[in-house]
Amino acid sequence: MPFRFKIKWFSLESMDVAIDLGTTNTLIYALGEGIVLEEDSMVALESKTGKLITAGKEVKEMLGRTPGDITIIKPMEDGVIADFKVVEEMLRYFVEKAQKKRLFLRPRVVVAVPSGITPVEKRAVINSVEESGAREVYLVSEPIAAALGVGLPVREPAGNMIIDIGGGTTEIAVIAMSGIVNKVSIKIAGNELDEAIQIYMYDKYNLAIGKVTAENIKKRIGSAHPSIKNEEMEVRGRDLIAGIPTKVIMDSEEVRESMMETLGLIKNAIKKALSETPPELASDILEKGLTLTGGGALLRGTDQMICGATGISVMLSEDPLRCVVKGAGMILENMEDYRELLMDSK
Ligand SMILES: Nc1ncnc2c1ncn2[C@@H]1O[C@H](COP(=O)(O)OP(=O)(O)OP(=O)(O)O)[C@@H](O)[C@H]1O
Numbered sequence: 001m002p003f004r005f006k007i008k009w010f011s012l013e014s015m016d017v018a019i020d021l022g023t024t025n026t027l028i029y030a031l032g033e034g035i036v037l038e039e040d041s042m043v044a045l046e047s048k049t050g051k052l053i054t055a056g057k058e059v060k061e062m063l064g065r066t067p068g069d070i071t072i073i074k075p076m077e078d079g080v081i082a083d084f085k086v087v088e089e090m091l092r093y094f095v096e097k098a099q100k101k102r103l104f105l106r107p108r109v110v111v112a113v114p115s116g117i118t119p120v121e122k123r124a125v126i127n128s129v130e131e132s133g134a135r136e137v138y139l140v141s142e143p144i145a146a147a148l149g150v151g152l153p154v155r156e157p158a159g160n161m162i163i164d165i166g167g168g169t170t171e172i173a174v175i176a177m178s179g180i181v182n183k184v185s186i187k188i189a190g191n192e193l194d195e196a197i198q199i200y201m202y203d204k205y206n207l208a209i210g211k212v213t214a215e216n217i218k219k220r221i222g223s224a225h226p227s228i229k230n231e232e233m234e235v236r237g238r239d240l241i242a243g244i245p246t247k248v249i250m251d252s253e254e255v256r257e258s259m260m261e262t263l264g265l266i267k268n269a270i271k272k273a274l275s276e277t278p279p280e281l282a283s284d285i286l287e288k289g290l291t292l293t294g295g296g297a298l299l300r301g302t303d304q305m306i307c308g309a310t311g312i313s314v315m316l317s318e319d320p321l322r323c324v325v326k327g328a329g330m331i332l333e334n335m336e337d338y339r340e341l342l343m344d345s346k
Pocket residue numbers: 021022023024025026078079080165166167168169170189190191215218219220222294295296297298299300320321
């Protein structure tokens with residue numbers, strides 16, 4: 001039957017993908033290939049027409065420097081879609097880039113989403129991914145994907161706690177027997193740390209600095225624990241009183257002080273999740289320790305800070321920015337076997 005043959009032939013040409021659609025970063029894993037794309041979740045549009053100029057890393061370099069005819073949009077906010085149309089265009093651009101312009105049938109897509117996603121937000125993700133060209137869309141919650149990506153035994157009847165600190169959300173989940181037993185998800189993560197640094201510079205030095213500068217300070221000299229070596233950095237911005245460009249020297253101690261309150265909120269969320277964990281699973285967690293993933297986990301001393309706050313050992317994952325997409329990719333590679341890990345898409 002020619003019709004059958006056609007379908008079979010086409011299915012060989014479908015490049016199925018797994019996507020971590022994060023607030024800060026979007027990563028794509030291609031079936032049989034591995035991670036093929038890592039880009040910033042942002043797009044540059046022509047202001048007049050709304051036409052996409054480019055998306056990803058190139059846009060980050062433009063941040064704070066664009067003329068009026070270019071508008072930059074970060075379409076994800078706190079882990080969920082803030083601008084439906086733009087996410088759709090951004091995904092289409094990324095998936096095409098990942099496919100390197102080769103011609104493929106519409107792909108099957110596994111997307112990692114926050115565990116606290118509402119039915120409306122779920123619908124928005126599914127629609128955006130479908131509109132960007134997907135044939136079938138499957139959802140997996142981020143903590144499950146992260147745990148799988150780190151190599152935790154998510155199917156065993158023992159408890160594992162995963163803490164994913166991203167750009168927009170911190171998700172803390174206890175996973176056992178392929179499901180989330182309890183979780184705490186807060187909209188406080190890397191972005192809020194950057195904002196805390198901006199506010200500190202404003203208050204202490206009357207210095208206005210951009211978001212990118214604040215993030216650079218955090219990455220280069222930031223620390224979450226006093227045991228981390230103190231370092232200094234020259235910070236440039238605009239003096240709010242004189243109105244002219246100026247610079248100050250900042251050190252790790254100050255950066256930690258500026259982020260203290262925000263880090264406190266993350267610590268409290270972890271303690272809350274622990275206090276809500278059933279006793280048997282809590283005892284497993286005490287024995288195995290906590291697992292830390294997400295780009296926010298790269299802030300030096302975060303593991304020591306959490307260990308100090310909880311008294312439980314903390315394992316920092318090897319490749320924190322990629323855990324979620326790796327886990328989603330594992331599901332894509334073994335769809336039948338891992339079906340029970342998928343979220344209900346309704
Ligand atoms: N070396 C570093 N030190 C401190 N923070 C870092 C470092 N590298 C990346 N980050 C932070 O990690 C965050 C991005 O992490 P990640 O890519 O896991 O987030 P996301 O998945 O896009 O967001 P979310 O999961 O909240 O939707 C950013 O806030 C970034 O500043």
